[in-house]
Amino acid sequence: MNLANRLKPIKPSPTLALNAKAKALAAQGVDVVSLAAGEPDFDTPEFIKQAAIEALRQGFTKYTPTAGIQELREAICAKLARDNQLTYAPDQVVVTVGAKHAIYNLFQALLNEGDEVIIPAPYWVSYPDMVQLAGGKPVIVETREENGFAPDPDAIRRALSPRTKAVVLNSPSNPSGAVFSRAALEGIAQAVRGHDCLVVSDDIYEKLLYEGQFLNIGNVAPDLVSRMVVINGMSKSFSMTGWRMGYAAGPKWLVSGMQMIQDQSTSNAASFVQKAALAALKGPQDFFVPMVEEYRGRRDMVVDALNALDGVRCRRPEGAFYVLPNVSGLFGRTYKGTPVTGSLQLSEILLNDFRVAAMPGAPFGAEGYIRMSFATSREQLRKGLDRFKEFVTSLR
Numbered sequence: 268m269n270l271a272n273r274l275k276p277i278k279p280s281p282t283l284a285l286n287a288k289a290k291a292l293a294a295q296g297v298d299v300v301s302l303a304a305g306e307p308d309f310d311t312p313e314f315i316k317q318a319a320i321e322a323l324r325q326g327f328t329k330y331t332p333t334a335g336i337q338e339l340r341e342a343i344c345a346k347l348a349r350d351n352q353l354t355y356a357p358d359q360v361v362v363t364v365g366a367k368h369a370i371y372n373l374f375q376a377l378l379n380e381g382d383e384v385i386i387p388a389p390y391w392v393s394y395p396d397m398v399q400l401a402g403g404k405p406v407i408v409e410t411r412e413e414n415g416f417a418p419d420p421d422a423i424r425r426a427l428s429p430r431t432k433a434v435v436l437n438s439p440s441n442p443s444g445a446v447f448s449r450a451a452l453e454g455i456a457q458a459v460r461g462h463d464c465l466v467v468s469d470d471i472y473e474k475l476l477y478e479g480q481f482l483n484i485g486n487v488a489p490d491l492v493s494r495m496v497v498i499n500g501m502s503k504s505f506s507m508t509g510w511r512m513g514y515a516a517g518p519k520w521l522v523s524g525m526q527m528i529q530d531q532s533t534s535n536a537a538s539f540v541q542k543a544a545l546a547a548l549k550g551p552q553d554f555f556v557p558m559v560e561e562y563r564g565r566r567d568m569v570v571d572a573l574n575a576l577d578g579v580r581c582r583r584p585e586g587a588f589y590v591l592p593n594v595s596g597l598f599g600r601t602y603k604g605t606p607v608t609g610s611l612q613l614s615e616i617l618l619n620d621f622r623v624a625a626m627p628g629a630p631f632g633a634e635g636y637i638r639m640s641f642a643t644s645r646e647q648l649r650k651g652l653d654r655f656k657e658f659v660t661s662l663r
């Protein structure tokens with residue numbers, strides 16, 4: 268027996284794999300510092316947990332409509348209006364099992380064999396694989412560190428083809444932490460305006476912003492809203508990675524297709540988790556302020572420590588909770604007599620010999636870089652940075 272052909276180009280998620288490996292080492296008693304996964308160390312706020320407990324107590328434990336309970340879809344529309352100045356109706360919203368599920372269903376609903384999706388690099392590891400699982404072809408557009416990793420409108424223009432079905436934007440970005448400026452978004456809008464394709468705006472890091480104001484492409488180009496899909500979820504902002512709660516809002520025809528896929532696969536996201544999400548969206552939003560301040564302090568600590576190392580250069584990210592230091596200055600130096608030549612090898616040495624889990628840049632389309640998450644305590648970060656320094660200074 269063989270696996271289906273559609274799995275041939277697919278790789279396991281390297282972020283989840285490294286995270287699992289670091290957790291397994293820690294469970295064995297190894298003193299490993301994990302800077303691997305994009306997973307907040309903050310606990311889910313108590314009022315959100317209470318809402319789930321209350322829902323369970325009240326017996327809210329049955330199937331719900333596939334797209335999510337009406338109240339939650341209304342609350343999502345109210346959130347999109349309140350925070351993003353975007354107008355959606357509940358029948359344009361589908362509640363999913365994490366934002367990842369929303370993106371997966373979106374590509375399943377949209378793509379025919381060979382349809383193209385433009386993905387600026389560095390990108391979140393799962394975008395290309397999810398496109399391929401749907402039979403599509405990822406078309407990678409390089410961005411430059413000097414331009415703050417914002418996609419160049421001309422590069423997008425060149426990548427557009429009659430087969431382009433969507434362009435994926437993720438700002439604040441995983442893994443670069445880059446936040447696209449108004450001018451950058453206007454440039455991208457101009458590039459796609461003449462082309463009949465969707466714009467996917469993955470806003471999952473919306474609340475983790477250290478400079479300026481959050482903007483998605485619909486804010487700068489209202490004419491594109493009718494062909495924009497907003498992806499968001501509770502994992503990052505509300506520290507709810509394990510709850511698996513996300514959503515998509517977009518044109519009705521597309522959302523109906525996504526719902527149909529969900530009808531025949533997962534059905535609804537867990538009923539009591541929907542109640543928790545409702546509480547999260549409707550409840551106090553003031554806890555974001557100290558949380559973001561704490562992340563900002565960690566960001567500065569990590570960026571300053573990395574930039575003090577010879578051969579390492581780290582851009583200060585404007586959002587999300589990742590740094591993407593450029594480590595290509597270390598390539599060619601030797602570790603225990605062997606030249607270091609790439610990010611995969613470097614991250615393996617870091618884990619095996621220095622007990623620091625950091626993601627190699629390669630699976631993010633960012634060879635020459637590594638990604639470190641600062642969604643962990645300052646104490647762990649300090650320890651991880653000390654170990655990284657030990658590695659760098661051991662190179663010859």
Ligand code: PMP
Nearest residue numbers: 365366367391441471500502513
């Ligand atoms: N988009 C981006 C850019 C991400 O980094 C992630 C990873 N958590 C997701 C979507 C999916 O998150 P989740 O499925 O936990 O909502």
Ligand code: GLU
Nearest residue numbers: 280282283303304305441
């Ligand atoms: N998105 C997070 C990351 O990049 C969580 C793991 C995953 O789903 O990829 O680390």
